[in-house]
Amino acid sequence: MKTDLLLLSQEETHPFYSPVNSYFLEPLLAPPALPLGKFSAAPPLGLTLLATAANAAGLRAVPLYNFFSSEKEKARLVAELENKPFAAGISTTHTFRPETAREITDLVKKLSPGTHLVVGGPGAEWRPALRPPGCYTVAGPGEETLPELLAALKAGTDPGLVPGVILPGADAPGRPRAAAPMEAQPRPDWGLYPAPPSGVAVQGSRGCRRRCGFCSYSAPYAARSAASVLAELRANRDRWGIRRFRFTDSDLTCDPARALELCRGLAADGDFSWTCFARADGLLTPGLAEAMRRAGCLWVFIGAESGSDEILRRMDKGCTTAELREGVAAARAAGLGVHGNFVTGYPGETRATLAETLAFAKTSGFDTVYFSPFQVRSPGIPALAQGGLELSGEGWRHATMSSEEMLKYTQALLREFSADPAAPPPGSEALFLLFSELSPGAFRSGALDFFGAFKRWHAGGPGDKAAARRTMEKYL
Template identity: 30%
Template sequence: MRVLLVNAVSYYVKQKAAVPLGLLSLATVLKQNGHTVEVFDRAVCSGSAARRISRFKPDMVGISSLGIKSFPDGMKVSKAAKSRGIPVVWGGHIPSLIPDLVLGSGLVDYVAVGDGEPVLTALLDALAGKTSLRGIAGLAWLDNGAVTVNPPAEPRSLAEYPVIDFGFVRPQDYFVRNPPCRRMLHVYSSRGCTGRCAYCYSPAHCSGRWRPRPVGCVIAELKNLKDNFGIDGFYFVDDLFAPGAARVREVCAALAASGLDLLWSCDMRTDLCDEALLREMYAAGCRWIFFGVESGSPERQQSVGKHLDIPAIEEVLRLCRSIGIWTTASFVIGFPGEDERELKQTLAFVDKLSADVKLAALYGPMPGSEMTEQLVASGRLERPAGWRGWRDLAVIDTLGEGFSKVPSRELKVIANYFFLSIFLAKKESAGRRASRVWVKRVAAIGADIARRGGWRNILLLLLSVWEFTQIVWYALMFPGIRKKYGLRFFAKNQA
């Protein structure tokens, strides 16, 4: 069969579009099973969905929508396919958590819950008359107009999935400039997370299960990307790079033995790091680590299920700086019940951190999260009856509405102050001077969007300019709020 796989665009740019790794894995599996596959990433490709569908003439259209912000574009593509009588299947983290709402749109026939590779392979067999829809684990579908959700599939070992074929896209379209690297790309080494954070979708999506890929597959992909596309660095985009030191050391040893000589980045928990491990990571090429520290309140650390030790966070970030690893510390403000005292406690804690980048986001409800269910049970949140309701709830953003006791305007000023500070600061990155790294990075993103042309990319550029204007407005136009919380531009250690 002919399958068109579409990555829906979010019309939201704060960083360059990431490689649609899930779609590429799915495309690789389908190709190995004899299907003809094309990938249409609307985040980097111009042209209308209707024209692409008419040209390719697919037997099925699959749409990946990783976040709720991309739902409107995904529905537009679905409508174009349905108008031509082509069945539509959706997949991704959020569609997996609200398949009934996706199917209730009237524009989607099927939803793959969990890993898409086995579900879509079986679905194509069913549409070819080889099997029954009812026997496909992890499939949600419409049975005579009624939503039917089959029993979930047991998560497979990632060793069953092949090395990704990057030939379905142009890897150059996704290169990220991060000094000293100019051609960094996204890869993944695992799926899932062992964490039970109350604000996150992950516990509902993967039930606390973390699955590693064989390190050999990861190295094979990196070698292909370096030999054929010239990458000089990469990002591990895993939700959690590793749950323990043994896996970190396994990856580091493989990278060192490969001779690829690439710099890299990952997401880690501070409680998994010690000096010896960080030095091993540095020796293997690690130059950037993203840490989600979330809060400076010990009580909040426990209530949201993060369980990080506050003094230990400070020590790990200090160690990273001394070793030469560039760090980002992200935290969340606007948690339900958060008051001014707690917020000031978190901001004082963040001010002490030696992180190179400090990133704040406003809490927003996520489908399936424990905290969302608590808000619904307490009557503070009415559960959205459709996907548009979820779209209207800003999730982990800088411009949303919080559920805390602190006024939303104050939360927006704080979040956007930290975001704008990233652009204004001059920092050292990986041993080289990186004057306003993020300014250059965003300018490159804007130039890339403008170069692609087309009304959709022009709209994306205009929306991005409007959002950045709002960021500047909140960050600069309320000096009284900044003073209240001790926020000063160009303060020591602020990036």
């Protein structure tokens, strides 16, 4: 049967983060490079929801991902394009380079010149450079917009009248689209892939109740009921045997009653294991951290952001370092693994505030830490509206630091963590995927063993490096 819609995603690392991500990539890629095939294991939720919604609307949609990293997937893509699909939708959730988006559209145009091209996802929505020439762009969630756009293109009516569609060359949608209620989100069809995945993402809510200065994702908060999320998780398990998942919600703890209801449902089933994002102060809700652990939560990714109370105040984080410490302690006491993510270089940051972050990150009980370079990802971040940020390309400068200095200092922070045997290992959220196949009990020891090897690789001599690589190899 002919495909109406090919849905395409090619994940890549972000070039702006490369001085930080090289901490992880260098040891993995040092010759002879270790096999990295497992990284593209998880199919993206966005693509799956779009394909599910399009199929429900009577189209035939096929999702394909990471085809430039796998010969087998590339061959599937080429075969699909040779059948001249009506449209191809390209996701920019984790595609950051305009060259990559262009490479995909060039391939589609070469093999199937008549195929309509659509881009969507946060990248294309925020950065016009990620909208290749001739593409329609969909702003916001695409489950409703994409089938409507295809219907307009098939009927020959004006696609510019479809709410949420940005015409090629235009800046904004002709008509805005009101967000659909989250309860209308389709239940993702994980059977659309050659083999069902063993772990998946689950979106229980979108946006965030807060508006932290650095964040590009504080669109209005909207959540599905706990019952609807539980029904999806049970369907994933019963239809495809999926028992491991990660919540994509910005802060699972922001509505404690809902979080507790979710946890009760998951604990009653007893056979799920999962990770989530959480605020440290949210974990202070009595009984919540324990309920999460009983429900199968293995690791919480906490946005700690800074060890300086002054920077936390400037960020409008709404949390102090004392509360952060308490929240981490509560999570640890409940038996959860705790990852601390810190933003480096926010306006007002100095070497002195980075030293506070270093000391805080080393001594606050985190199991793993990550330093995320401050970046202006979307024109909507509050820090931009506050003024004082001078932008050039992806770089920036403010009164107390430039992005070049920030990247240098962040690399130095990583070196200091490696050199201190008592410090928690830096860990990359993307690499946690490697432990999702392990039994829940082995997840913790696996994460500490694997990320500990990166510390040894960076701190040690040639003998330590070889031993560290042998440890890494066990998980790849």
